[in-house]
Amino acid sequence: MAPPALSAAPPAPAAMDTERYPGAASNPVKRVAEEPVSTFSIDVDTAAYANTRRFLNDGAVPPRDAIRVEELVNYFDYGYPRPTSAQTPFRATVAIAPSPWSSQRQILHIGLQGYAAPRSEAPPLNLVFLVDTSGSMMGPDRLPLAQKALNVLIDQLRPQDRVAMVAYAGSAGAVLAPTDGRSKLKMRCALGALQAGGSTAGGRGLELAYGLAKQNFDKKAVNRVILITDGDFNVGIADPSRLKDFVADQRKSGVYLSVYGFGRGNYNDTMMQALAQNGNGVAAYVDTLNEARKLLRDDFESSLFPIADDVKIQVEFNPRQVSEYRLIGYETRLLNREDFNNDQVDAGEVGAGASVTALYEITPVGARPSSDPLRYGDKTSPTSKVPVGELAFLKVRYKLPGGSTSKLIERAIGSADRYATLAAAPESTRFAVAVAAYGQKLRGDPWLKAGFDWPAITALAQDARGQDPEGLRAEFVQLTKAARDVKAR
The missing domain is CATH 2.60.40.1230 (Gamma-adaptin ear (GAE) domain)
Structure with a gap:
């Protein structure tokens, strides 16, 4: 039986300019x-x-x-x-x-x-970029950053890989037919032509992207939709639970969904988590071009090849x-x-x-x-x-x-x-414990004794930095100091 369509519902009212996160109480003892x-x-x-x-x-x-x-x-x-x-x-x-x-x-x-x-043994990719081009994606940390991020991914493609592209705002449409990895310039031109404006018909975009992925399905390939959005769906189906059911049904076809979030102020993390967890894919947030490079270049295999x-x-x-x-x-x-x-x-x-x-x-x-x-x-x-x-x-x-x-x-x-x-x-244990302490203290969880303060977390992380070729652990040490400062204020 075909899955229920997502585009038949009446438009939902525009979302408020607030960020949304799934609530969960800390695990008890x-x-x-x-x-x-x-x-x-x-x-x-x-x-x-x-x-x-x-x-x-x-x-x-x-x-x-x-x-x-x-x-x-x-x-x-x-x-x-x-x-x-x-x-x-x-x-x-x-x-x-x-x-x-x-x-x-x-x-x-x-x-x-x-x-x-080895990368040479990795299967081909059959990807569909699903790009949110609604008005909420205006601003340098949204669509322009997303375009730069996807260009990083395009750099990694091989001749046997294929990419199609769908954009959605008030309506959704294909902007790039399936194109092999030798035609990177064609992909970049289609990506560069995207502009933000209009409302957000995310449900219809998902339908179209999955349809393209299944039309070009290859059982020997990795078949995946890559959604680029702030999660602020406000036309058609915008309820995370209903979209979750649709995505869960679609994964049975062998097409998975990964979600990359952008923006601030109206970022809908609740939507991102619901889609990624039920689409058999990763959920990531891109705050800088360096983060895009980490996700889509340095972690390319772990992000895309299950x-x-x-x-x-x-x-x-x-x-x-x-x-x-x-x-x-x-x-x-x-x-x-x-x-x-x-x-x-x-x-x-x-x-x-x-x-x-x-x-x-x-x-x-x-x-x-x-x-x-x-x-x-x-x-x-x-x-x-x-x-x-x-x-x-x-x-x-x-x-x-x-x-x-x-x-x-x-x-x-x-x-x-x-x-x-x-x-x-x-060293791995000591650094992981330092990161866990940082997260619990930021959350205000009740398990850390009062005497275990921010300088103690910073010292624990600093002592366990070890080899740090990309500087990620050094950046984390600085974030513990930033957390101390903002919490103090």
């Missing part, structure tokens, strides 16, 4: 005796990092809901050991070290590194070793325990060479817990079959691109993964 299993969908998006940076560089405090801690942490490359086979596309790295903001607790650091095939779909993580904690845990971030990606084994439940996509980082704050047995013990005893009892010293058990479930049946990777987490001090832990 969970008692292992009551809820020993934590399950979530991976998230390799980085939109929150660049958007938060934009606020700080403007001298403003970011809205709390704009700060998704996992997207801040996953902005960086941690140099995890790489897998050697595309058939087992992930390799796990684990470290446990004392928490810098709570003397009674520890940080469990989980890193998953994705497989990266190595795994529906990637889920599940951690089971051993109540003999751990009394409490708290997942740091991933509030909008939580899954039910039973969703982990259900291959019909959608989860995140991972691109070639991308990594995923997750952090838990855990309370060891014997330390002072956050909540009182149960009066009538625990609901679960530890099994005697668990090896001595095993803290937890990690499971990763994924599908190969286009597959319908998931595969499983498992790993015990034990005493060999412990470090006596945070200073002795790997």
